[in-house]
Amino acid sequence: MSFPVLTVEDLNVSFKTSKGVVKANDGISLEVREGEILGLIGETGCGKTTFGKAILRLLSGKVKLEGKIVYRGTDILSLPEKEMRRFRGKEIGIMLQNPSACLNPVLSAGRQIAEIYRYHEGMGKKEAEKKAGEMLELVGISSLRKDDYPHQFSGGMLQRVMVAIGLALRPGLLIADEPTKGLDTDTKLQIAELIVGLVRKENASLLLVTHDLELAGRLADRIAVMYAGEIVEIGKAEEVISNPGHPYTCDLLHSLPGKGLKAVSGQIPSLVSPPSGCRYHPRCSCRFEACSQVRPELLKNAGGRFIRCLLSGKEWKTENAADSPIREQPAFSCTEEDTWHF
Known part of the structure; x- marks a missing residue:
């Protein structure tokens, strides 16, 4: 079994707003293993992007971070900001969503990649530009286009530039936040397979943050599902x-689309005042009385899977009655027609 390259334990990310304290991430615990692709999926607004940015401490200084984020023995949350700036990109790379907004419009694509080598590796201008050209070639863009500006690239090409930036320093872990958002089906698969191919080639790890369950099913080794x-x-x-x-x-x-195109009923709950008990119970067709009272833990079952649901085990008891008898409940499962293959 491969060892974890990243371990997150009981991570809480919160910040104050005029409506109250937003708990964007609440007790997140997971690991990304050496050479693994972990897909992190969930609806828009569930906290996926916040989690990815929290790993590299890219959130506002007003955001409160609690818990542990450990990368190969280094406690990321304890690093001084000066060391953290060196850590970003070198140890853990990141591809932020919406490259047209992330890239500097007044600097050429090649220069933006070259600056990475100049800052982190101390390279001279010519050497850095040469490396930038090599990275562009690696992601399928001619090095002759290194002097082109972001507005001169298509959406798919901009994503390739972001891949080059994220992998420029050969990090051990790459965080790809919605890398295929807004792309057509063919381009989406090309970009996804490009990222996975390069990560596999470097024997690195990938945290694929996406709302696209089908994409995660095709490419990931494991999947983590996030809700509220x-x-x-x-x-x-x-x-x-x-x-x-x-x-x-x-x-x-x-x-x-191919499985019924049935939207999840109800609305995503507020992260300021989430529902009591199981956060999904207001939208869940399998709910029973205890679901609104007891907040389930993320528990490991006999098959090695972690599930946060009262119906995933055989036992439960109400939070308000510690001495109440334990009642057995049937395990939740989909029907045979709910089996999918990608």
């Missing part, structure tokens, strides 16, 4: 896809 700031399921990709263990995961699968 919490992780509700973690397991091998093929197992999560073929036999989802949480009702939310099952509902997400039903929302795919």
